[in-house]
Amino acid sequence: MQEKVGPLIRNWKKRNIEGIFCQDKDQAHRLILDLIPQEASVGFSGSQTLEELEVIEMLQSRGNKVFDQYDQNLSRDESMRTRRLGAQADYFLTSANAISQNGEMVFFSAWGHRIAGIADAKHVIVVAGLNKITPNLEKAMERARNYATPLNCKRLKWDTPCLRAGVCKNAECLAPEYVRMCCQVLVIEAEVAAGRMTVILIGENLGF
Numbered sequence: 272m273q274e275k276v277g278p279l280i281r282n283w284k285k286r287n288i289e290g291i292f293c294q295d296k297d298q299a300h301r302l303i304l305d306l307i308p309q310e311a312s313v314g315f316s317g318s319q320t321l322e323e324l325e326v327i328e329m330l331q332s333r334g335n336k337v338f339d340q341y342d343q344n345l346s347r348d349e350s351m352r353t354r355r356l357g358a359q360a361d362y363f364l365t366s367a368n369a370i371s372q373n374g375e376m377v378f379f380s381a382w383g384h385r386i387a388g389i390a391d392a393k394h395v396i397v398v399a400g401l402n403k404i405t406p407n408l409e410k411a412m413e414r415a416r417n418y419a420t421p422l423n424c425k426r427l428k429w430d431t432p433c434l435r436a437g438v439c440k441n442a443e444c445l446a447p448e449y450v451r452m453c454c455q456v457l458v459i460e461a462e463v464a465a466g467r468m469t470v471i472l473i474g475e476n477l478g479f
C-alpha cells in the first residue's frame with residue numbers, strides 16, 4: 272500500500288492538488304467534518320463511497336446548508352435546480368470513478384452537475400478508496416467505463432447496455448434505445464489554484 276500512496280500524494284502535489292491519506296473510514300469522516308466549516312454550504316454528487324462514509328447526513332445534522340438533490344420531497348424541477356445550486360456551493364463533495372497512479376482523476380456524469388461542481392466550486396473534496404487507483408490514465412478510463420459505471424447502473428437501476436453486458440457498449444448506448452449514464456467525462460490533470468482541491472485517500476476499498 273505504501274508504495275502506491277506516497278508517490279501518488281507526491282504526484283498530486285506537483286499538480287497543485289493536496290492529497291491526504293486516512294487509514295480508515297472513521298478517520299476520513301472526521302477529517303471531512305474538520306475541513307468543512309459549519310457555516311459553509313455543501314453540494315455533492317451521488318456516490319457509493321459518500322454513502323458508505325455517511326458524511327452527508329452528519330453535515331446536515333450539524334447544521335451545514337446541504338443542497339440535497341435526492342430529497343424525496345423535491346419535484347423533478349426542484350431537484351434539478353438543487354443540483355445546479357450544489358455545484359456552486361462553498362464545498363463540493365464527490366468521489367472519483369478512477370485515479371491514475373500519476374494523479375489524473377476520471378469523473379463520469381449523467382446530468383453534468385458533478386462535472387460543474389468539480390470544475391468550478393470554490394473548494395472540492397474528492398474522497399476515494401485505494402481500489403480506485405489504476406496504473407495509468409488509460410486504465411483509469413477503462414475502469415470507469417467497464418467496471419464502475421456498470422455497477423453504478425445496477426445500483427441505480429439504470430437500463431443501459433453495460434448493465435446487461437457487464438462492460439461498456441459505447442456505440443450502442445444511444446437514444447432512442449437507451450438513456451446513457453456517462454454522458455460527460457472530466458479528467459482532472461492539475462489545478463491552477465493551490466488549496467482548491469483536496470483528495471482524501473482512504474486505506475480501504477470503498478465504493479465502485
Ligand code: SF4
Pocket residue numbers: 415416417420421424431432433434438439440441444451452453
Ligand atoms: S456509455 Fe453506456 S454502456 Fe458504456 S459505460 Fe456508459 S452507460 Fe454503460
